[in-house]
Amino acid sequence: MYRLESAFQNKPIFMPYFPLGYPDLEISIDVIEALAQNGADLIEVGLSFSDPLADGPVIQQATQVALEKGITVKKSLEAVKELRKRGVTIPLILMGYYNPMLAYGLEKFIHDAREAGADGFIVPDLPLEEAEEFQSINGDMPLIQMLAPTSPDERMEAIARTAKGFIYLVSVTGVTGERREVSNDLGDLISRVRAHTSVPVCVGFGIGTPEQAKQVGQLADGVIVGSACVKMIGGSQKPVETAKQFAAEFRSALSNHG
Amino acid sequence: MSTTLLPHKFGPYGGQFVPETLMPALIELEREFVLARNDPAFNAEFDKLMASFVGRPTPLTYAKRLSEKLGGAQIYLKREDLAHTGAHKINNALGQALLVKRMGKKRIVAETGAGQHGVASATAAALLGLECVVYMGSVDIARQEPNVFRMKLLGAEVRPVESGTKTLKDAINEAIRDWVTNVRDTHYLLGSALGPHPYPTIVREFQSVIGREAREQMLMDAGRLPDTVIACVGGGSNAIGVFSGFVNDEAVELIGVEAGGSGISSGKHAARFGDATKARVGVIHGTQTYVLQDEDGQIAETHSVSAGLDYAAVGPEHAMLRDNERAFYTSATDEEALNAFHTLCHTEGIIPALESSHAIAEVIKRAPKMKKDQVILVNLSGRGDKDLNTVIKELGNGE
Numbered sequence: 001m002y003r004l005e006s007a008f009q010n011k012p013i014f015m016p017y018f019p020l021g022y023p024d025l026e027i028s029i030d031v032i033e034a035l036a037q038n039g040a041d042l043i044e045v046g047l048s049f050s051d052p053l054a055d056g057p058v059i060q061q062a063t064q065v066a067l068e069k070g071i072t073v074k075k076s077l078e079a080v081k082e083l084r085k086r087g088v089t090i091p092l093i094l095m096g097y098y099n100p101m102l103a104y105g106l107e108k109f110i111h112d113a114r115e116a117g118a119d120g121f122i123v124p125d126l127p128l129e130e131a132e133e134f135q136s137i138n139g140d141m142p143l144i145q146m147l148a149p150t151s152p153d154e155r156m157e158a159i160a161r162t163a164k165g166f167i168y169l170v171s172v173t174g175v176t177g178e179r180r181e182v183s184n185d186l187g188d189l190i191s192r193v194r195a196h197t198s199v200p201v202c203v204g205f206g207i208g209t210p211e212q213a214k215q216v217g218q219l220a221d222g223v224i225v226g227s228a229c230v231k232m233i234g235g236s237q238k239p240v241e242t243a244k245q246f247a248a249e250f251r252s253a254l255s256n257h258g
Numbered sequence: 259m260s261t262t263l264l265p266h267k268f269g270p271y272g273g274q275f276v277p278e279t280l281m282p283a284l285i286e287l288e289r290e291f292v293l294a295r296n297d298p299a300f301n302a303e304f305d306k307l308m309a310s311f312v313g314r315p316t317p318l319t320y321a322k323r324l325s326e327k328l329g330g331a332q333i334y335l336k337r338e339d340l341a342h343t344g345a346h347k348i349n350n351a352l353g354q355a356l357l358v359k360r361m362g363k364k365r366i367v368a369e370t371g372a373g374q375h376g377v378a379s380a381t382a383a384a385l386l387g388l389e390c391v392v393y394m395g396s397v398d399i400a401r402q403e404p405n406v407f408r409m410k411l412l413g414a415e416v417r418p419v420e421s422g423t424k425t426l427k428d429a430i431n432e433a434i435r436d437w438v439t440n441v442r443d444t445h446y447l448l449g450s451a452l453g454p455h456p457y458p459t460i461v462r463e464f465q466s467v468i469g470r471e472a473r474e475q476m477l478m479d480a481g482r483l484p485d486t487v488i489a490c491v492g493g494g495s496n497a498i499g500v501f502s503g504f505v506n507d508e509a510v511e512l513i514g515v516e517a518g519g520s521g522i523s524s525g526k527h528a529a530r531f532g533d534a535t536k537a538r539v540g541v542i543h544g545t546q547t548y549v550l551q552d553e554d555g556q557i558a559e560t561h562s563v564s565a566g567l568d569y570a571a572v573g574p575e576h577a578m579l580r581d582n583e584r585a586f587y588t589s590a591t592d593e594e595a596l597n598a599f600h601t602l603c604h605t606e607g608i609i610p611a612l613e614s615s616h617a618i619a620e621v622i623k624r625a626p627k628m629k630k631d632q633v634i635l636v637n638l639s640g641r642g643d644k645d646l647n648t649v650i651k652e653l654g655n656g657e
Contacts, residue, residue, distance in 0.1 A: 103555025150279050150282045
């Protein structure tokens, strides 16, 4: 877990999400490489699923395109390997739904993910109650636990106490996608989580602009940007150039918050 | 971690595979359901609505001419088509809507395939003064137009779903997305015996009225239990409702009928138990069960002439009943279901829903091979008025 821990040396960290295979496999690898070389501290690498029920329209549409272009779990893992070959050293967390992992074979999936060079997993439809099997075989590659504004204190405590890597704090109730404003209650929410754990707390869902990232960065250990990243880069004629710019802007907004 | 109050799995199936945001709502729902079920006042209110609003008990009809025509077993129909709104869906919709009132929530979201659950939810919402939004795939909207209009008349908002395959599975995705966004004041009124715990249990409990009544009526009218109980299985709520009345009667054979679509070998169907090449245990919409999917774990497109059976997964309790060999599952093709539809119209003066016609199709295959002193009970889960457009179109294609 060398890579994951070292990512949090300069907080708050910038953590973009991008799905492999969108707008096609080659470009997505180039984009993720560009994000990594231009300011991302950690990247959520998206695996596509036909029924992404925690995602809003932007990520739904992007992952749908990726599937239509033929992305698979196997190709996604090969892409991670390729990114390592190209010299990407920051942590790469695989973000995907449970069913494709089960279909691949859970043990084989975790094994191959490790071989490919992934550092951990985010599985939005695998709450702590159902994670036992996964957590019996993932070893030192953490299954990142999610917390939500609706999580009551006793749940927060139970989840935070065993959390490894970092906590993914969902800032608003809802699906992924940009929101106009950062929730007023975010500070309180983060404090509630911190009361139970010393692992870093990263905030995602609804953060779309460098200004919002800066605001959240003043409260959290990391800022996760998904839909805005996918929309900006996916809609660009020069996706790799856009990715460089995007990462640099967010990185700079997060670095200048003193 | 907190453990559930009720068993959250059926053998290896079921569970709660949902985003963390929804876990507290599921925990609250389960707690409220357990309290309500043990509350005589809640049960009295439910029973009263079942009698005075839904028209329960629904009759048991001896299908004399169909039995004679098939020349074998005696056939009885449990007439859920005569329940208010025309299908069994109202039992669960009213039960959950009463829970919503208890929880103090003001808004419900529901998914619908054939539109029967949407109509039932809109009805329950109108009766109890709740706001109601129904998600429905645009493909289903086109083939179940009368029900769309019914829902609107009842004051519900029908939101067309354009994502994915634009059918039931995508409607469920959208309903869950709405729920996860508005979970603090919104209840997801799930219409079938699927989804995360406690839904499969709640839906079965509210639908078990079918099985309780049918068992009593069989003893009263036929003087005996049926040899075989047959029901169609989409998610599986009408089937689990009627099965629950007989599951402890070991001599009673339980048969579920899935949608065979254009035939299993065509690949265009919704037979989760019938197609070993495409169906594997997986996780969809919060539950672990048999799921039609491709090699990469992407949920497969399904096909059925009946929107209500056109779904890639089956309720987790059915998966367990099948593994235990307590129930057996087969399928009927679109063509067999349409033929059964016409047969029941002609022989009994009953226009069945295309979903229920799948169960009738199995009766037509099975009854002639049985003895005249044997008895089949079939759950006629809904009436077919909503399907007239589809049937007219299919007749046109056949000419």
